[in-house]
Amino acid sequence: MHGDFSNITFSPDRGYSAVFDLQGRVGLDADRNEQTAILLHQLRGALADLMGPHAGPAGPGLGFAITDPAAADFTIGAGRYYVDGIGVGDSAETTYAKQPHAVLDVAGADKLPRGRYLVYLKVWERHVTEVEDPRLHEPALGLHHPDTSSRAQVVWQVRAVPVPAGEVSLEGWVEEWIAAAASMDHKGVLQVRARRPQDADDDPCAAPSDAGYTGENQLYRVEIRSGGTPKDGASFAWSRDNGSVIYPILATDGPVVQVSGLGRDRHTTLEIGQWVEAVDDAVSLRRELGWPRPAAPLRQVVDLDVELSTVTLDAPPPAIDLEGHPYLRRWDHTPPGKSPDGAIPVTEAQAARKDMGWIPLERGIEVRFLAGERGKPQRYRTGDYWVFPARRTLGDVIWHHPQGSGPHGVVYHYAPLAVVQGEEVTGWRTAFALPLTHGL
Structure with missing residues (x-):
């Protein structure tokens, strides 16, 4: 993220579970940001362990249903879904062309493929300052005060990719494509x-x-x-x-x-x-x-x-x-x-x-x-x-990778939603059942 940080110190392989402030010491933005990163890593890891790589709540809460395919559009249903433990929500039904987190050229480069294609969900986090979201500005501090903080925003986009023609194991191809898209390998060292x-x-x-x-x-x-x-x-x-x-x-x-x-x-x-x-x-x-x-x-x-x-x-x-x-x-x-x-x-x-x-x-x-x-x-x-x-x-x-390192980001997360061919939609979402609750 393009933030004004002194350092980015979180590393999951260290196994840290908490950051402790020590009395009378200087406070660092890196320490507080690492505490947040530790908690998010633990929470999302636990959710992914319980739900799998992608799933949503069974019933009406299961979001991102793909319906009503047309030549240049389809409908995206409202609801919740989790990708690698990251929760995303579509608060209202929308369409491929009008989805809120994508700027699409639906008449050109982003035109839906012909024939059979995979519809997938792409999720990542981006850095947001008060320039991108003026509501983060506190007017009481004055119009030209230095910004006090920024935010990480979970972004989701529904995209489409053509399925190869000919005899292909659809299930195997979908799994391989999703894994390859999410991989950080071969992106440079x-x-x-x-x-x-x-x-x-x-x-x-x-x-x-x-x-x-x-x-x-x-x-x-x-x-x-x-x-x-x-x-x-x-x-x-x-x-x-x-x-x-x-x-x-x-x-x-x-x-x-x-x-x-x-x-x-x-x-x-x-x-x-x-x-x-x-x-x-x-x-x-x-x-x-x-x-x-x-x-x-x-x-x-x-x-x-x-x-x-x-x-x-x-x-x-x-x-x-x-x-x-x-x-x-x-x-x-x-x-x-x-x-x-x-x-x-x-x-x-x-x-x-x-x-x-x-x-x-x-x-x-x-x-x-x-x-x-x-x-x-x-x-x-x-x-x-x-x-x-x-x-x-x-x-x-300070560089802890003498043999070189792949990119530190951006980390994109992917989940298959459906395979579309003409007016036929084959759903690819996974649902998990919420546990029953009992009174004491």
Whole structure:
């Protein structure tokens, strides 16, 4: 999530069950956020153990029934459902074209497949600030106060994918497709290290004399901009603030964008030469696909007007919806040469070649993407990301994966709902029976 966090410390393999505050100690956002993550992990794990990977309450509460298929639409029933223990609810009957958490091009890229197709439920969490949801703002604190907190929102979308023609075991194919879609394998492997740059400041007050990292305390984010393989043009961007520095958009006029402000301090001030991404609700809800496909190119800041709070970009940003809570997100990378999307091309290296393929970010930090077995290229997914802290006192990054790590997110969860062919619907939902209660 693109939050302004000091660190993200939760790891399920540690087996922690609680976080204890100690008297008289400094409170950290990371500790409180880890406590929430521990409880959610335990709750969702218990629900998945009891219900299975996907199920809903038997009876009228079982949600997401697929009915009334037409050439370009179908009905999605109201009710509850659980996917990997994550509860989702459709409070009112809706349709494929009008579902609340999807921005669909039903006449083009999102048109329902012809012939037989699988209807599935896709669930994940996204980060929401008061820019996306103004109701999070507390007016008593003033119009321009720093935001106090943000939220994680469970998002669900009903999508469709064609079933292969010919003789195929439908049950086996559905299970395999759902498992492959949810898998985080082959989405890229990243390594991170810090090496002291040759032009580093040797002032002992700035960092330890043997420091590899010579910057401040930061939470770095490496995010895939355009997916596919390196040959397809896979690319990435990085941020030293976890991609959390944003500027709400008020109006646009070609390449000139008016924002609510250019930053609250020297760390968040937008500067000429930096690269930004235009985001609205449609982009946020289709991060893994890009909108339009592939991810829209980044734009470079070529001029600023502090008095008018306007930003002039090197080209007009992609069309955005001013009613869709738009903003500019700042990225801190510098793309090499003429980058087609304003990002850095993904290049891969073999793990055995320890000093080959490293890509410098800044202040000694380097990353590299590892190829798969026998040099097979990885296939990256737009929106997937890695986060890692860098600490001045250590003069290093904190990275617990010397052999490399797959993406830290986004984690998508999938459940089959139905198979549709013409007007025929074969249900694929699972129901669990609520236990009977008895009086004392």
